[in-house]
Amino acid sequence: AQSVTQPDIHITVSEGASLELRCNYSYGATPYLFWYVQSPGQGLQLLLKYFSGDTLVQGIKGFEAEFKRSQSSFNLRKPSVHWSDAAEYFCAVGVSGGYNKLIFGAGTRLAVHP
Amino acid sequence: SQTIHQWPATLVQPVGSPLSLECTVEGTSNPNLYWYRQAAGRGLQLLFYSVGIGQISSEVPQNLSASRPQDRQFILSSKKLLLSDSGFYLCAWSGDMNTEAFFGQGTRLTVV
Numbered sequence: 001a002q003s004v005t006q007p008d009i010h011i012t013v014s015e016g017a018s019l020e021l022r023c024n025y026s027y028g029a030t031p032y033l034f035w036y037v038q039s040p041g042q043g044l045q046l047l048l049k050y051f052s053g054d055t056l057v058q059g060i061k062g063f064e065a066e067f068k069r070s071q072s073s074f075n076l077r078k079p080s081v082h083w084s085d086a087a088e089y090f091c092a093v094g095v096s097g098g099y100n101k102l103i104f105g106a107g108t109r110l111a112v113h114p
Numbered sequence: 115s116q117t118i119h120q121w122p123a124t125l126v127q128p129v130g131s132p133l134s135l136e137c138t139v140e141g142t143s144n145p146n147l148y149w150y151r152q153a154a155g156r157g158l159q160l161l162f163y164s165v166g167i168g169q170i171s172s173e174v175p176q177n178l179s180a181s182r183p184q185d186r187q188f189i190l191s192s193k194k195l196l197l198s199d200s201g202f203y204l205c206a207w208s209g210d211m212n213t214e215a216f217f218g219q220g221t222r223l224t225v226v
Contacts, residue, residue, distance in 0.1 A: 004157075006157075034214055036217075041220070041222065042219055042220065043120075043204060043217035043218050043219045043220050044158075044204070044206075044217040045217075046214050046216075049214050090157060090158065094214075101148075101160060101163060102148075102158075102160070102206075102215055103160075104150075104157040104158040104159075105157050106156055106157040107157050
């Protein structure tokens with residue numbers, strides 16, 4: 001069955017520090033992978049997506065993610081975190097087969113210290 | 115451009131009361147529509163999806179139902195709410211297969 005694992009429930013970093021949020025997926029076919037960000041009480045905003053091609057994808061707000069097929073991973077990175085990056089981050093895999101369905105991980109809540 | 119509207123933003127309902135949450139999409143036709151529920155620490159759980167008018171598929175058996183009376187309208191309902199129905203409900207739409215989903219702002223439902 002398809003699944004997404006985000007091993008870190010909470011992460012705290014200092015402003016200006018680098019960030020890496022982990023994501024592992026389980027899916028038998030070529031995955032379509034996404035990272036979304038959610039501010040408190042809000043909907044989800046797409047940060048970036050991977051469908052094919054270059055395994056390092058760039059997103060909005062200075063984020064990037066790297067697809068590693070051998071590790072079934074799609075980790076999100078940012079070289080220098082800003083206080084406004086504090087939010088919850090969700091990794092998702094797109095399941096195809098006549099319709100488009102997203103399977104989400106449990107999320108990682110990011111806190112940023114000044 | 116496409117937009118998605120979801121309302122109400124917050125709702126407090128007594129146990130046993132009915133529920134109706136509405137979601138509409140503008141600026142696109144024949145979207146795929148979804149209802150997700152978000153529980154703390156458990157990510158987003160897909161409840162229902164629809165690929166067309168009157169076509170509803172349920173992912174998880176539960177106390178809720180969904181309907182799609184018009185192409186860009188998706189409704190989440192319950193005849194009698196349970197305490198366990200409390201949560202944050204998100205409506206989303208997507209276009210062709212394998213494109214990203216776009217989310218509404220969500221409804222915080224508290225059943226008391």
